[in-house]
Amino acid sequence: MPEAGLAEAFGVTEEARAKINLALHVTGQRADGYHLLDMLVTFADCGDRLGFLPAQVDAFTLSGRFGEMLAGEGGTNLVLRARDLLREQFGALAFPVHIHLQKNLPVASGIGGGSADAAATLRGLMRLWGMSLPVEALASLALKLGADVPMCLESRPLIARGIGEEIEAVADLPAFAMVLANPLKGVATPEVFRRLTTKNNAALSLATGVSGSAGWLAVIDAARNDLEPPARQLVPEIAVISEMLQTRGALLTRMSGSGATCFGIFANMAEAQEAAAALHGERPDWYFQATETVSGGM
């Protein structure tokens, strides 16, 4: 469904922006097996889109380049899990709803598509149902849906610690011109964590007073994604696609989340768009998307 169509057909619409882990350090492990992380995160101005409409009975429909991939998953879709969890809070006042998901982001790709969809569902349904939850209650409900969901509720530049629930906004992170690149091989997050050999790495080092794109680029460049080496073992195409981004002029490339999506930061949007078009020409069967990330002062 085209964007205008979604807005016309559904009274309430929400964007589910792609989450980009600019840096991800694994700093420890909790007793329950979850890993402690220290992350610098931003969000792209591209993503999935959701529409919400009152209905006689609950309904869920899908469209978009990757919609088919989720068609057989029924009630396990994070959108429906988010709806059901929120409904438990509001009871009979949470009337039946038709939710439409335009799935534009690759699935299981390290840019938090499912988490962003779940967060957008929480936001959209609270608007449709005309209800809200206290901030802490909403954050803990989000965390039940996945470690990335609390930060996707924010969808602006932030530092996240713990397993992602300790969130601090980063007001001075600038927007970046970026290309997202994915070889369309899904990566199972637990498998990447399982392959980690070192779990007590140094925390992120963020000097105070960093400013401007060049300053932040240097900070990001000095950091890492500790999940990248184990993900590269699982998906050799990650090395290939990173090199393709560099060859097309990226100033910095890195993998996001547990992969396999890699991002390249470019000097400006014109260069990012040109690179994405050239990369698409090289590998039309892969995913390349030029995008501008949101700035902290949005």
Ligand SMILES: C[C@](O)(CO)[C@H](O)COP(=O)(O)OP(=O)(O)OC[C@H]1O[C@@H](n2ccc(N)nc2=O)[C@H](O)[C@@H]1O
């Ligand atoms: C890698 C990140 O994408 C970084 O933003 C997230 O930490 C993963 O977030 P997510 O996809 O929402 O992850 P969840 O659905 O909560 O967890 C999936 C699985 O990944 C592993 N997992 C996840 C997060 C974490 N901090 N430590 C882990 O070990 C666990 O085996 C967990 O069962």
Ligand SMILES: Nc1ncnc2c1ncn2[C@@H]1O[C@H](COP(=O)(O)OP(=O)(O)OP(=O)(O)O)[C@@H](O)[C@H]1O
């Ligand atoms: N709405 C949804 N969109 C994408 N995946 C979903 C959705 N609902 C359930 N899933 C399931 O969740 C799993 C993870 O998908 P998702 O796209 O969120 O991964 P990811 O981008 O690697 O996330 P993260 O960066 O948070 O690790 C997939 O295996 C998929 O089957």
